[in-house]
Amino acid sequence: MDLHDIRAAATRIAHVAVRTPLVRCGDLWVKPESLQRVGSFKIRGAFNAVAALRPSGVVTHSSGNHGQALAYAAREAGVPCTVVVPEGTPRVKVEAIRSFGATLVVVPPDQRVIAAEKHAADQGLTLIPPYDHPAVIAGQGTIGLEIIADLPDVEVVVVPVSGGGLASGIATAVKELSPATRVYGVEPELAADAAESLAAGRRVSWEAARTFRTIADGLRADLSDLTFSILRARLDGIVTVSEEEIRAAMRHLAFRARLVAEPSGAVATAAVLAGKVEAGRVPAGRTVAIVSGGNVDPDLYREALNEEEPAGLRR
Numbered sequence: 001m002d003l004h005d006i007r008a009a010a011t012r013i014a015h016v017a018v019r020t021p022l023v024r025c026g027d028l029w030v031k032p033e034s035l036q037r038v039g040s041f042k043i044r045g046a047f048n049a050v051a052a053l054r055p056s057g058v059v060t061h062s063s064g065n066h067g068q069a070l071a072y073a074a075r076e077a078g079v080p081c082t083v084v085v086p087e088g089t090p091r092v093k094v095e096a097i098r099s100f101g102a103t104l105v106v107v108p109p110d111q112r113v114i115a116a117e118k119h120a121a122d123q124g125l126t127l128i129p130p131y132d133h134p135a136v137i138a139g140q141g142t143i144g145l146e147i148i149a150d151l152p153d154v155e156v157v158v159v160p161v162s163g164g165g166l167a168s169g170i171a172t173a174v175k176e177l178s179p180a181t182r183v184y185g186v187e188p189e190l191a192a193d194a195a196e197s198l199a200a201g202r203r204v205s206w207e208a209a210r211t212f213r214t215i216a217d218g219l220r221a222d223l224s225d226l227t228f229s230i231l232r233a234r235l236d237g238i239v240t241v242s243e244e245e246i247r248a249a250m251r252h253l254a255f256r257a258r259l260v261a262e263p264s265g266a267v268a269t270a271a272v273l274a275g276k277v278e279a280g281r282v283p284a285g286r287t288v289a290i291v292s293g294g295n296v297d298p299d300l301y302r303e304a305l306n307e308e309e310p311a312g313l314r315r
Contacts, residue, residue: 001134003176006141009048017044022150025257028272028287032259034294041292042069048139050077055126059119061112063218064093065293066130071102084116090297109208131165132224140166144173147288154181155286158268158277161185161194162219164227171234185238186271190214192240194223203228218264241270247304262296
């Protein structure tokens with residue numbers, strides 16, 4: 001997967017993916033992938049994979065956003081889709097998956113991959129994982145193309161990390177086009193397997209009972225061998241944020257940028273606000289944080305907006 005693949009993906013998805021703008025939020029630019037028609041960046045990778053592979057039917061495992069995106073892409077292609085989700089997936093995501101006509105399968109969190117692979121084998125479906133596939137990563141990398149086109153002198157790009165597909169794609173595009181730009185990953189402290197993996201120099205997995213403590217339900221997956229190798233080569237660093245910092249970033253995006261962000265979508269902004277990346281030393285307007293999604297549970301969002309700011313966050 002390289003810049004050529006990312007550019008090819010941009011052509012395939014041009015009529016479907018929204019070319020999201022850079023939105024000023026104080027001294028920070030944010031890229032609101034929450035404005036995509038499925039509410040997250042996942043439409044880019046899912047649609048590119050379906051368009052490139054032309055399967056007769058698809059299946060995936062997902063915490064919700066990739067499932068929505070694949071269900072949408074499958075509907076557009078006129079092929080059946082099955083989505084395996086873990087118990088406890090937010091209702092707003094479950095309902096969206098069903099609304100696009102997919103078959104929904106709910107399993108315990110640690111059974112997602114096994115169940116998806118079984119459905120693929122039993123029903124002759126093509127498995128399109130949420131991040132561990134070159135076509136999916138290439139689709140997510142189109143975000144990096146857009147950032148460099150819209151802000152050529154960008155100095156820092158901050159990206160959420162879960163399974164690593166988004167960060168792998170963006171880091172590849174950005175580093176190929178602007179090698180001096182720094183790219184940082186962000187994880188919740190309660191699901192920091194990627195940070196531990198990169199520090200150890202080998203993939204480290206966290207069990208579901210551990211990662212499911214975070215409210216950032218879209219950031220609970222482990223890296224794959226593919227994404228680990230890309231992030232190890234491309235990222236300039238990875239940091240973690242607390243649950244309180246995530247909620248504060250959701251409020252900041254709501255009140256300062258008028259953007260709805262789910263917890264997973266707010267972590268990059270949270271890292272900048274908390275001073276955890278070098279963006280604070282970069283001239284104003286030279287940092288971009290990815291707001292990866294806005295599919296938030298209404299009750300959780302209401303609760304987050306009504307909380308008080310933790311001490312120490314930069315406004």
